[in-house]
Structures are given as structure tokens and as C-alpha cells.
Amino acid sequence: MQSLPELGEEDFARWRKLLEERTGIHLVPQQKAFLQSQLTIRTRELGNITFDQYYSSLHEGLASVVEWSTLMARLVV
Numbered sequence: 001m002q003s004l005p006e007l008g009e010e011d012f013a014r015w016r017k018l019l020e021e022r023t024g025i026h027l028v029p030q031q032k033a034f035l036q037s038q039l040t041i042r043t044r045e046l047g048n049i050t051f052d053q054y055y056s057s058l059h060e061g062l063a064s065v066v067e068w069s070t071l072m073a074r075l076v077v
Contacts, residue, residue, distance in 0.1 A: 005043075007036040011051060015039075018058070023072070038074045 007015070012032050019025045027035060043049050049057075058064050058071070 005036075005040055005051060007032060007039065007051060012036075014055070018055070019075075022068070025075070035075070038071075042071060042074060 012027075012029075012035065015035060016027045019027060039051055039054065043051065043054050046054065046057075058068055
């Protein structure tokens with residue numbers, strides 16, 4: 001079984017900021033593992049892209065709107 005890619009503190013802060021700006025959702029540090037696991041699942045589904053590539057994909061073109069919806073469905077249970 002593969003281990004989860006590491007979501008560093010700077011990366012976690014960047015994702016927290018994005019989520020708060022776009023949705024008003026505020027993640028606390030205890031939710032880092034949850035975010036990391038959900039991002040890992042999604043990036044693996046997309047062909048093992050990196051967290052940075054995935055973050056960029058949420059800012060590029062019309063496909064980003066669909067991908068953002070997919071991510072929100074994963075995070076807001």
C-alpha cells in the first residue's frame with residue numbers, strides 16, 4: 001500500500017486560504033489529515049498528479065469549475 005503524499009504546513013495554509021476565500025469554510029489544523037487524504041484520493045484518480053498540479057488545475061479554464069465541484073463534494077460530507 002502506498003503512503004500518503006505529505007501536505008506540508010505551507011501547502012496546508014495555501015489550501016486553507018483557498019477554501020476560506022471561495023467557500024467561507026475554515027479548516028483547523030486538526031483537519032489537515034482529512035484534507036490530505038481527500039486530496040490524495042482525488043489526485044490518484046486523476047493519474048497521480050501532485051498536489052501542486054491539482055491546485056493549479058482548480059484555477060485554469062472551464063474544467064476547473066467542474067473539478068472544484070468534485071472537490072467540494074468530497075470535503076463537505
